[in-house]
Amino acid sequence: MEIRIEALQIAESFNIRKFRAEFRVEPFSGTTSEVFYTLEDTNRFLYVFDYGVVVFGNYDAIAKSEFINFIKNYAVHPVELNLFEEYKIVTDPEAQKALVKDDTVTIPQIDASVVHIVMLNTGQSVALEYYEILTDELITSSKHYILELEQSGRLSISKKNLLKYIGKVLNVKNSIVDNLYILDDPNLVWDNEELHLLNRRLKMNFDINPRFKDIDYRLQIVEDNLTLFTDVLNVRESARLEWIIIILIIMEIAIALFFH
Incomplete structure (x- = not known):
């Protein structure tokens, strides 16, 4: 038996x-930030995350399209990028334990908790790809100014456009920090070795932790650039104010001499 996993941002x-x-x-399980379904009548699995990712298990093209149209009613700022990740779960009764490969995990038998973990990591990978693009x-826009x-x-x-840029950064x-929990281990793994x-x-297969650290490093570079840009603008504003003061003083002296 094979389960095709598809994650979309x-x-x-x-x-x-x-x-x-x-x-x-x-x-099957859920919190205020994510919910996992096992649809036994259709042998499908569904995982929805509050960071805008949906993961399908055994969904055909029609069922997937119908659900996407439905979930868009609850979407905040739809993403027009074609971001997806595919993975497969294959069962092998002779397998002693889960065997993870680049695009497949082989397990002795289908278990909802195992599917849960696989779909979770696949969804996290897509979310990280989205943040990598952002x-x-x-980085590209800051390089232009540098x-x-x-x-x-x-x-x-x-100054106005710089403030907009700072706000975007x-x-x-903040969006990434809000979703830091994606790196946390789910509760169901705590008591199951x-x-x-x-x-x-x-996590190692999808490079979850290294990719997150790389995103955080890039954001730090952008923040350092923002500090530089802000300092340059402050110097420019200070110079402008100094010239305004000098002109006002000259005008005041000229008026005083004229009336004198």
């Missing part, structure tokens, strides 16, 4: 509470 976030109330299917864009400083010795960006970082090992192997 559909939006920046989902309203999980409203979705759960209106989906009206009893979940941080790449921030190159301008190198070539002309000045920064043409206005902080918004991305096999699930714990499977979760660790999957």
Whole structure:
């Protein structure tokens, strides 16, 4: 037996509470930030995360499209990027334990908890890819201003646009910080050594921890650049104010001499 896992980044976030109330299917497990379903009548699995990711298990194209149209009603800022991750769960009765490979995990038999862990890590991988794209864009845009400083010795960006840029950077970082829990081990692995090992192997397979650290490092670089840009603008504003004061003093002296 084989289960095809497909994870998609559909939006920046989902309203999980409203979705759960209106989906009206009893979940296998869930919290305020994620919900996992085992749909036994259709042999399907479904995992929805509040950071905008949906993971399908054994969904055909029609069923997947129908659910995506439904979940978009609870989406905040839909993502127009084609971000997805595929993985497979294959059963082998002769397997002694879970065997994790690049695109497949082989297990002795289908177990909802095992499917849960596999879908969780697949969804995390897609979310990290989305944040990698966002941080790449921030790095690229900051390089433009750094190159301008190198070539002309000045920064043409206005204070208003810089504040917008700072707001964008902080918004991305806050979004990542809010989703730090994606690196935490799920509760069901705490008392199950096999699930714990499977979760660790999957994290290594998807490079979850190194990728997150790389994103955090990139954001730190962008923040350092923002500090530089802010200092340059402050110097520019200070120089402008000094010239205004000098002009006012000259005007005051000229008026005093004229009337004298």
